[in-house]
Amino acid sequence: MNAKEILNSLKEDIVFYNKYIKEVASEILDGNFSDFPVFIAHQHEVNLGECILDKDDFNRQWSIHATTLEELIENGIIEDDKAPAFKDVYKDPRKNICIFLITESGGNFVFMPYKEK
Numbered sequence: 001m002n003a004k005e006i007l008n009s010l011k012e013d014i015v016f017y018n019k020y021i022k023e024v025a026s027e028i029l030d031g032n033f034s035d036f037p038v039f040i041a042h043q044h045e046v047n048l049g050e051c052i053l054d055k056d057d058f059n060r061q062w063s064i065h066a067t068t069l070e071e072l073i074e075n076g077i078i079e080d081d082k083a084p085a086f087k088d089v090y091k092d093p094r095k096n097i098c099i100f101l102i103t104e105s106g107g108n109f110v111f112m113p114y115k116e117k
Contacts, residue, residue, distance in 0.1 A: 006101075006103060007110075009061045009062070010041055010062055010101060011112065012061075013041070013064075014062075014097060014099070015115055016058070016060060017060075017064060018114055018115045020052065020053055021039055021064065021097055022097075024037070024039075024052055024066050025039075025094070025097070026094075029094070033068060034068035034069060034070055036068055036070070036090055036093065036098070037067075037093050037098065038067050038068060038072060038099075038109075039052075039097055039100070040064065040102060041099050041100070041101050042101075042103075043055070046063075046065055046102060048065060048077070049066050050066050050067070051063060052064055052065065052066045069086060069087070072100070077100070086109075090111075091111045095113060095114060096112065097111065097112045097113075099111070099112060
């Protein structure tokens with residue numbers, strides 16, 4: 001898959017999972033676990049965060065794990081001194097999903113708005 005195909009398939013799955021992801025983000029925020037929920041989208045085995053949506057259970061292309069900025073720092077995904085820059089670009093978590101997209105070619109952060117009802 002090329003980058004455009006990857007993003008299109010991810011967008012399809014995020015729209016499908018929207019309600020579930022928003023609920024988990026609210027639990028992370030309202031439970032004071034973090035002000036920075038992050039959702040990991042992947043197609044292979046990932047040992048980071050907690051699996052909340054398995055692609056095989058929903059016949060989708062992407063599985064989703066929930067994590068936080070703090071866990072990403074703790075695991076060396078984001079360097080501690082880069083956290084302020086990450087926070088500066090982080091969008092409102094009640095309106096946008098922060099996705100850490102992991103593919104065979106590496107990882108990138110993507111922000112997508114929650115779909116409107």
